[in-house]
Amino acid sequence: MLAAGICKHRVAKVQRSMKACNSELLVLFPSANMLYLSGFYDEPSERLLLLFVPQEGEPIFLAPALYADQIRQSSPVQDIRVWKDSDEPTVLLRRVLAELAPNEAGVLVDDTMWSMFLLMLETALPQADFSPASQVMVPLRMQKSPDELSHMRKASSIADEAFEEVSRMNFTGLTELQVAAALEQAMRQRGAEGVAFETLVASGPNSAMPHYRAGQRRIEPGDVVILDFGCRVQGYCSDITRTVVCQKPSKEIEAVYGIVRQAQERASQAIRPGVAAEEIDRAARSCITQAGYGERFIHRTGHGIGLEVHEGPYINEGNALQLQQGMTFSLEPGIYLPGKFGVRIEDIVTVGEKGAASLNHCTHELQVVE
Numbered sequence: 001m002l003a004a005g006i007c008k009h010r011v012a013k014v015q016r017s018m019k020a021c022n023s024e025l026l027v028l029f030p031s032a033n034m035l036y037l038s039g040f041y042d043e044p045s046e047r048l049l050l051l052f053v054p055q056e057g058e059p060i061f062l063a064p065a066l067y068a069d070q071i072r073q074s075s076p077v078q079d080i081r082v083w084k085d086s087d088e089p090t091v092l093l094r095r096v097l098a099e100l101a102p103n104e105a106g107v108l109v110d111d112t113m114w115s116m117f118l119l120m121l122e123t124a125l126p127q128a129d130f131s132p133a134s135q136v137m138v139p140l141r142m143q144k145s146p147d148e149l150s151h152m153r154k155a156s157s158i159a160d161e162a163f164e165e166v167s168r169m170n171f172t173g174l175t176e177l178q179v180a181a182a183l184e185q186a187m188r189q190r191g192a193e194g195v196a197f198e199t200l201v202a203s204g205p206n207s208a209m210p211h212y213r214a215g216q217r218r219i220e221p222g223d224v225v226i227l228d229f230g231c232r233v234q235g236y237c238s239d240i241t242r243t244v245v246c247q248k249p250s251k252e253i254e255a256v257y258g259i260v261r262q263a264q265e266r267a268s269q270a271i272r273p274g275v276a277a278e279e280i281d282r283a284a285r286s287c288i289t290q291a292g293y294g295e296r297f298i299h300r301t302g303h304g305i306g307l308e309v310h311e312g313p314y315i316n317e318g319n320a321l322q323l324q325q326g327m328t329f330s331l332e333p334g335i336y337l338p339g340k341f342g343v344r345i346e347d348i349v350t351v352g353e354k355g356a357a358s359l360n361h362c363t364h365e366l367q368v369v370e
């Protein structure tokens with residue numbers, strides 16, 4: 001159950017931003033935004049389930065009857081309007097909209113809302129001006145509270161311990177999927193609610209593809225293996241990457257690893273409140289470029305993380321957003337040599353008063369697995 005005080009505080013904050021951008025109503029769909037503001041989440045489905053936040057006054061849930069108890073159990077939002085499977089939910093939808101958006105002015109809708117629901121809203125409010133809810137939700141969710149950070153620390157330390165356990169295993173002859181399963185099991189045994197995203201284990205030449213998942217390839221001596229994984233605690237995500245080598249690293253692997261490690265550490269050292277997000281990307285990228293691998297660092301340096309694995313702030317060139325205390329994001333530079341191997345090192349860091357504090361504490365030394 002989300003504490004009533006936290007819910008009220010978050011709703012009040014979003015209502016202030018709605019006032020500032022002249023929005024009469026915010027409409028959320030089952031999403032991380034709904035979870036953040038109300039405490040309730042379920043997988044999106046074809047049944048109409050929305051949370052309405054008016055510019056003033058209390059939020060209202062419009063939900064299928066079968067969800068009523070689940071909402072009461074997880075959310076302090078009192079006003080739940082339910083519809084039964086035998087009802088036509090748009091009748092109730094029109095009634096709620098007439099109450100909360102009488103002027104048919106600015107309406108903010110969840111960015112991930114399915115188009116079938118957005119079309120229903122557009123039909124019900126033909127005069128309204130629709131825009132994405134991210135403009136009020138992203139700034140609100142970027143800075144983590146001490147409570148949120150404590151869940152994220154727990155999720156990160158579970159991931160750290162899973163890496164330490166799994167890196168003691170014998171990798172030779174295992175498939176990538178078997179290593180992924182071992183990581184996931186190690187996280188669940190330590191109290192993770194589930195994985196934050198599909199576990200990525202990329203061996204040998206597969207490691208040169210940043211978003212390769214895990215497959216049936218068997219790990220051989222001399223292979224580089226990238227492990228990128230994370231779990232959830234109280235809905236909050238962790239996300240860590242470590243690159244290991246099976247049995248014996250080549251000179252080239254050691255050299256590339258050293259460059260990525262330096263880039264990751266430089267990025268971390270550049271973090272302070274007030275510094276632009278793009279400066280952090282530049283700190284990592286200039287290291288890799290100077291070493292001659294600039295063309296082989298083919299993604300941004302990092303992404304914000306919280307209730308979602310990828311959220312604001314994004315750490316890339318072109319993002320002039322100034323970092324503030326409590327912002328929490330990944331630092332994950334990499335070098336990818338097609339057909340050969342890739343190296344990536346990723347930690348989650350939070351912006352503290354004087355600089356970065358890492359949520360991950362696993363070693364950055366190149367680990368050799370058997």
Ligand code: CO
Pocket residue numbers: 228229239240241346
């Ligand atoms: Co990752």
Ligand code: CO
Pocket residue numbers: 239303330332346
């Ligand atoms: Co990441």
